[in-house]
Every structure is written in C-alpha cells, then in structure tokens.
Amino acid sequence: MKEVQETAEKIRTMEIRGAGRIAKAAAEAIRNYAAELEAASIEEFAARIREVSDYLISTRPTAVSLPNAVKLSSRYSSNNVEEARQEIINNANLFIERADKALGRIGKIGAGRVQDGDIIMTHCNSHAALSIITTAFEEGKNISVIATESRPRRQGLLTAKHLNGSGIPTTLIVDSAVRYYMKDVNKVIVGADAIAANGALVNKIGTSQLALAAHEARKSFMVAAETFKFSPSTILGIPIEIEERSVEEVVDPSVLAELPNLQVKNPAFDFTPAEYIDMIVTDIGIIPPAMAYIVIKEHLGWEFEEI
Ligand code: RUB
Secondary structure (H helix, E strand, O other): OOOHHHHHHHOOOOOOOHHHHHHHHHHHHHHHHHHHHHHOOOOHHHHHHHHHHHHOOOOOOOOOHHHHHHHHHOOOOOHHHHEEEEEHHHHHHHHHHHHHHHHHHHHHHOOOOOOOEEEEEEEEOHHHHHHHHEEEEEEEOOOEEEEEEEOOOOOOOHHHHHHHOOOOOOOOOOHHHHHHHOOOOEEEEEHHHHHHHHOOOOEOHHHHHHHHHHHHHOOOEEEOHHHHOOOOOHOHHHOOOOOOOHHHOOOOOOHHHOOOOOOOOOOOOEEOOOOHHOOEEEOEEEHHHHHHHHHHHOOOOOHHHOO
C-alpha cells in the first residue's frame, strides 16, 4: 500500500504528470500492489483491488488515461487469488508495453505529416506530441518549434528543455502570444488528456485558444493521442470533469491574503470542439475526430453490459 500511496501523492502533486505517464505509473502501482497482496479469499482480494483502484483514480479527475489504465490493468476473470493476481500482473505489464509502443507508433505515423521546413506550435508538455516532433527531426526534416509557456505550472519549459536536448530549434512564448505567432506556424501539434465520444479534445488550459487561432489562420491542428486517451464514459453522457487546481498556483498566497475580495480561478484543462481538429494521430493510425466512438467501441473493450 505504501507504493500506491506514494504514486498517488506524486500524481496529485504533479511530480508525475502528463496523461500517458500518469497512466503508466498507475498501472505499475496496481501491478506491484496485486503482486504483494495477501488475501484469504477472492472476495477480500477483489475488495482490496477495488479500493486501491478507486484511490488511484481519485488523484486527478480529467486525464481519462488514468481510469482506463487502472481498469484495463486490474481486470481478472479467475476466482482463484493466485490466478487473479497473475492476470493483473500480466494485464498491467501488457498495458505498459502497449503504452510505450503506442508512443513510438504515434511518432512514426505523425512524422509522416510533418514537412521539411515546418514550424510547429505546441502547448504544455505532451510526450505524444513530442514523439511526432522528435521523430520528424530524426528523419532529417529541418523543423523548428514554438512552445507556449503554459501557465500556471509552466510545463512549456519542460518541452523547451526536451527539444533543446534533441537539438531542435525552439522558441518559448507566453500563452497570450499564441495568435500573434500563428501566422508564422505551419501546424499545431498538441497532446490529449481525454477525447470524448463526439471527438472533442480535453487538454491543457489554453489548447482551445491555439485551435481557434489555427482555424482562423487556416493552419492544421493535429492531436497526438494513444487509444487509451479516449473516454468510454462519454458514450453514456457522463461529462469529462475539468480539474480545478489550487489558486495558489496562480497567485502567491501572501498576495492573496491581502485581497480578501478577489476570486481566482485555476482550471487545468479546456475543451476543443471536434470541428477545430483536423486529425488525431493515434497508435492505430490517423483518424478524424468523428471516429472517436469507433475507437472507444473497438479498442477499449467497452461493453454496454458494464453499465
Ligand atoms: C498535461 C497535458 C498534456 C497531456 C498529454 O497536463 O495537458 O498535454 O496530458 O500528455 P498536466 P502526454 O501537466 O496538468 O498533467 O502526451 O504526455 O500523455
């Protein structure tokens, strides 16, 4: 349980962050918990796995990769504790292996849509988007990147450091400069925390501004997303919750203390409607947002009986 608590805390405090990494960390935590779990009966085993699953899922509400990873990893069919334990270990390992492979595939497939000379704008810090950008560069394409700062947590700096390490020319801009620079850009590539059944994207706050500006300037808007970023529960009309983080990420607590009448808001994500998205690069190929429902039905093992 100690490892589960540590992982949960790291996800909550964003020491582990980004939807893909959160998912893999949760799968690892479930796997290691199941491996050590002492249970006298399958009922006790089931109850403890459910408890830990719910606990991990509660750490961050928006990234659907987290419940998907937990659900896909913690599945078992046997009524025997040892067999159920082994099923969970195998499922979690399979999830982690597929997640790693998915990033490579997205990079390769997406790089096919990047042209020599492209200037690419990206937002926040997405490993899937970076996989496309670095693969295109490694293929010999002469590209450069405009990375947004991504206030308030400034994940854009992580992106800039990553790109700098790969030798890709990068310009860091403040979020409010997105529209100003859009004229210089050939395409926008962002990641995803969740994709709804109607093809809408949920990603770092400000993503929809990039999409609007790209639409206005007629620039291509690409989303890089593993299939486990698609949200099964949206088929049932359950909306994706937007995480509201502490206002102290935005304004220093000492300043806040002097402004008792001020309200500060800090939503961590926003929605980009499907109509602003040109393509979603997934590990099963490039799809239009309208195909989100099919991905959920065919690639996430979603069954209506589960309701
Ligand atoms: C991260 C974020 C990323 C997506 C995709 O938000 O919005 O764009 O999670 O990332 P936060 P990846 O920093 O709040 O977790 O492609 O790495 O899964």
